[in-house]
Amino acid sequence: MAIDGPKKTVLQTVGVVVVMGSLAWASVPLYDWFCRVTGFGGVTGTAEVASDEVLDQTVKVRFDASKERGMPWEFTPVERQMEIRIGETGLAFYEAYNPTDRPVAGQASYNVTPYAAGAFFDKIQCFCFEEQVLQPGERVQMPVTFFVDPEIVEDRDGKFVHTITLSYTFYEIDLPEGYAALETQAETNTN
Secondary structure (H helix, E strand, O other): OOOOHHHHHHHHHHHHHHHHHHHHHHHHHHHHHHHHHHOHHHOOEEOOOOOOOOOOOEEEEEEEEEEOOOOOOEEEEOOOEEEEEOOOOEEEEEEEEOOOOOOEEEEEEEEEEOHHHHHHEEEEEEHHHOOEEEOOOOEEEEEEEEEEOHHHHHOOOHHHOOEEEEEEEEEEEOOOHHHHHHHHHHHHHHO
16 A cells, blocks of 8 residues: 555654654663763763772872852862772762751762773762752761772773862752651741
């Protein structure tokens, strides 16, 4: 059965719209997956355990902290830089302080520079994996455990990396449901 001209055009147009909509819907998860696999854009990897190989070669790791506009916390790295052997497990801390009179929830986004190091910088544990809630006046130190994969020394671009900067940006998010209920209850009790 042959389809005549106008019906064929409509079906082709609908097909293009469906394909384009599907691509738009899948683009964010596919891009996220691509960045995590390749380290593109400075996205780091995650690891369950530390590296089983430690090299004599070292790399400097610098720590950077920033906040999105409007985020009321104070947020800084405890140590600005450290030098570790490639493959060795590093432990760094960032400090956050909530100077407000209300609980504030935050989430950290992160990346590393140079981008060539992203695929080789693996985090084992990080405060950035989950949202953080700080009570009024609360100050916390948040750890990040990481290592630089020894495969970096074999990589065409990675072998020239001698300094890696790990950057976090904290932004405010909505309080989790349980905290929002507590805040509402506290406001009711003070009135």
